[in-house]
Amino acid sequence: MKQLSDNEMKNMIQFGAKKVDFSEYGGVSDNGGSFNSFAGLSLDKNEKGSLKSVGFNFSGNPEPGKFLMYGADIYHSAPCIPGVEILPLREALLFYPEIKEKYYFRAVDKDQDEFTRLASEKERNGYFIRVRKDIKVEVPLHTAMFMRHEMGTMCLHNIVVLEDGASLHLVTGCASECHLTGGLHVAVTENFIGRGARLTSTMIHDWGPQFVVRPRTATIVGDEGVYVSNYYSVKPAGDIQMNPFTRLEGKNSSAKYMTVIASFENTYSNIGGTVLMSGENSSAELISRAVNYGGTVVQTGLLIGAAKDARAHVDCSGLMLTDSGIIEAVPGLRAMHPDAKMSHEAAIGRINKGEVNYLQSKGLEEMQAVALIIRGFLDIGIDSEGLDTELEKTISRMAELSGHDPS
């Protein structure tokens, strides 16, 4: 019989994200400066390294522009594609009164929980991105959020608008200065995807061991619109809970969530996703992969079929790579229409020894074999085309952790 420690028993009963005492964290720093050269920010080598590992590149001036929140300071380079805008939300709100009316807290409910409320009260900035009608942006647009104060608070609000027929691949990296142990990060993100538009949003997280992270994302998709959400967690925060909500309101609209996380001792990751399919013939797919080196992972997904011919599939799989740690898979389906077709699968287990031996018999060392299998397990066909090789390296790093001391 496995002996459970007191802590584990307690966990069993209070399984969930930790209660956060906001007073433990520093206040939100005041509005910082806005720069269009990196020289204005005092980024050191380590900080650049952390940002690179979440996909943010410092060289070149890519066509779609770039956006970085460095503490309270903002760097952004203007896009040189007509019809593409990226600017700090504060500025955008001043320029465009329609934002308040059409987008600002229109997808996310300000009062849905204490974190969202905190963000709505304390938000200082974030990005506003808009791609005008029928503009297709071929190159990924990179943004990053960087926390640099020990036990600091970062409250953000981002808004992304894709008008009808537009397309964009947005890559957002979130990281903390590598010596920081803790902080509180709350980010409200609202995506609006117009008729026939396509948004791919790739988020990469790399946090310190005691960070509390609460992304609050909601997306509204119109007719024939497509939303692809990729989430990679390289180094998990101490405590992260998110459940991005997508409303497929349009006919034939679709959403695909792909989540890849590595989890370590003393971390809690509750990564979910909820998709409401209210548009006729809309479809949703949620694929989640977790490799656990001793932490607690909850993979949840809830797909709600509320329209004729809605189709949905959830697939949550986890690999337990150490003897301790928890993976809980909660693939959920809710049908609210008789013509909704929905299915799910979930599998949790340890790595298949037969596969490891097989690769060894081809000449790979055991650790090499394990890394290759994990790499394969994590490869769920996230389209990394056009993405930096950094991202590729990031995934490899996640797979190779097994051979190293994860701390």
Added chain:
Amino acid sequence: MAAGDKEILKGVNLTIPDNEVHSLFGPNGSGKSVLISAIMGYPEYEVTSGEILFKGKNINKLSIDERVRLGLGISEQRPPTIKGVKLRRLIEILAPEKMREKTLEKELQQKFDMEKFLDRDINDGLSGGEIKKSELFLLLMKKPDFLILDEPDSGVDPEHLKNIGEMINEILQNKDSGKNGLVVTHSAAILDYIHTDKAHVMLDGKIHCSGNPVVMMEQIRKNGYKYCITCQNRNGRDCI
């Protein structure tokens, strides 16, 4: 040799001298694959007594990959599927220098018509014959000093058999060592393409008898393994 509490091999005496390729026959379930797994060092099989010697060295305690580094190489009868791992990726790892000599690799791929499998997951959905090809192709990357083939010909059509035979001969074409190997087969079809010096018949976990591969296979074909069972030339002595 045991798997858990179950004794599978009951004292196997088999010597394959330098520069020889032997074949191993035997009915289903007689222990051929288990013998091979033991030689390779698969941990689910425990060697309860005896020694496995390779290049004069006792390899009983070596891990699988250490044995491979020492020069063993295997094509499995039923290799596992590895989801998400492309064959190309494994080839890149196994043949790093050769990858730099792009031409050689390309040539091999074209010669053996392997391109279409490179971007598929390892063994995923491959037909019986295709699996054999994929296994052999991986061996081409690391031409081993001692080649072990577990039914390289089963499920292979006559046309592809020629192809498989060519691949095996190419693998055996190892620059430093002579041709060394052990081939498990039920039909002697593959023996039309590769030369083996001697054959052994395994019955119920033991090498029952040995002899000329062609002659023995003819007997087995005509009379079945029941011939071997009644044959008096047991205990590994030469047949006929």
